[in-house]
Amino acid sequence: MKTTNNAFLKPAVVAALSALFLASCSGGKEQGGAPAPGAPQAPAVTVQTVKVEELAMVAELPGRTSPYLIAELRPQVTGILTQRAFTEGSEVKAGQVLYRIDAGPYQAAFDSAKASLARAEANLQVARLKALRHADLVKIEAVSKQANDDAQAVLKQAEADLAAARAALDKAKIDLDYTQLKSPISGRIGRSAVTAGALVTANQAQSLATVQQLDPIYVDLTQSSAELLRMRREIEAGRLTASAKGDVAVKLLLEDGSEYSAEGRLALSEVTVDEGTGSVTLRAQFPNAKGVLLPGMYVRARLPQGTRSEAIRVPHRALSRDTRGNAQVMVVNAENKVEARPVQVAQSLGSNWVVTGGLAAGERIIVDGLQKVRPGAPVQAQEAAAEREAGASAAVAPK
Incomplete structure (x- = not known):
């Protein structure tokens, strides 16, 4: 009997061991390749497909408002x-x-100067008549040449006295006017x-008081000299097309983040770099009929800087920094695995970074779910909502 039982048990043991071996060889997956119950799932992330486009570059510069005209009363x-x-x-x-101001003393001084002028005019008349008579008499030698010379000198002195009296009257008149x-x-x-x-x-x-003209009003902006040098190099290299010369429009963001209703114009660009800050001052002029802008307000201005022909926009949340401070994004490759990709960033533009190197059109960058991934790990990628809607619209559009 024992021999017979062992003969029946051996096939069952062999079948059980074979099943275990096949399960281990299948990598813990059920039939059809689905993960076995309890196996770890690849994290889901939201990706955005990289697009290369032409962008109008805008610099957002800090500044403060200042009066168009200012006068201190003294x-x-x-x-x-x-x-x-x-x-x-x-x-x-x-x-x-x-x-x-009390005008009494100055009115008296003015009246005195006016009287002095009248006396000087009378003295001049007497001196002129005497000089004319002596000029005629000296011709017939009725008076000496010395007497004639004295008469002519008295005439010139009377003319000088009259000029001084007129100047004194003008000074007194000015002082009297200054009392207002x-x-x-x-x-x-x-x-x-x-x-x-x-x-x-x-x-x-x-000063007694200050008068300020606030319509129009100036906004003084600062831009680093390093940024200006970078822009110049990119223009020379052909990566950035400079804006046309002439009238440059400027938009303004107020302290509460709202946009100022009126558009301004660039009025001045300094030619000297501030040694203390390493920046250049730009001055824009804005209409201010409603008096919204007051002197000393902190604002931010958006100033066009040219056009970049091949630019990539990356959302702020998609970009991070490595241990050395270099910018990088996480890219999902063709195998649905994560790669850390270093990138070159030109500037911030709205809610995006403008990337100029490190990415190519068609690549997928992770915009949501970065905290769940690491380089080399597999992920389940799904397009951002905006891109899915754009793709659906393109699919149903009539041809």
Whole structure:
């Protein structure tokens, strides 16, 4: 009986061992190549297909607003302020009286100078008549040449006295006019540093108030000299086409991230590099009829820099840095495995990096799921939603 049982058990043992061997040779997969239950799955990632395109390059530069015109009011004569003739923070016109200084002493000086001028004119008349008589008498030797010379000298002195009297009257008139401080420009006036009753002095260091013209308004931008050199080299190499010379449009981003409604124009480009910052100043001019832009505001300006004929846009989230700080992206190859690819980046443009080297058209870069992958690992790649929709539209479009 024992011999008979062993004969029946041997085929069963052989069949079981054969099944185990076949399972191990199949790599843990079920029939049809599907992963066996419990086997690790390749992570799913979202990819974007690389496209080479022509891009209009735009530099986003930091800057601050500054007044188009600015005038600080300082007294030209000494005296007591009798009136402040404006409302702080209001709009004023050129020639509008803003302050009045006690004009009494200057009116008296003007009247005195006017009287001195009248006396000088009278003295000149007397001296002229006397000189004419002596000029006639000396011809018939009725007076000596010395007397004639003295009369002619007195005439010239009287003419000089008259000129001095006129200059003194003009000076007195100017001082009298300076008792009314007028705005030299139209614009918005700030707060007053003095009130009525204050003593002010001629050419004092402290200004009484400041008037600023804010429409139009300037925006002073800074761009690094290194960036300018890089752009020049790329233009010379033919990789970047410079914008046309002439009127350059500039767009403005406000402090809250919103875009300013009006478009400005580039007005000035400095020719000297700031030694402290290594940057060049650019000045743009913007209309400001509604007074949205105020002096000193921090803004960012978008300035066209030319056109790059073969550029690649890579989303910010798809680019990372290696341990040395070099830019790289993760590429899914034809075998659906991940490769770390170093790339050359020109600049940031909106929500993308502009890549100029390291990628080719048609390659797939990982834009979502980077935290789940490593170089050499297999992945399940699916196109980004925008590209899937574009592909579907192309598929159903009539031919």
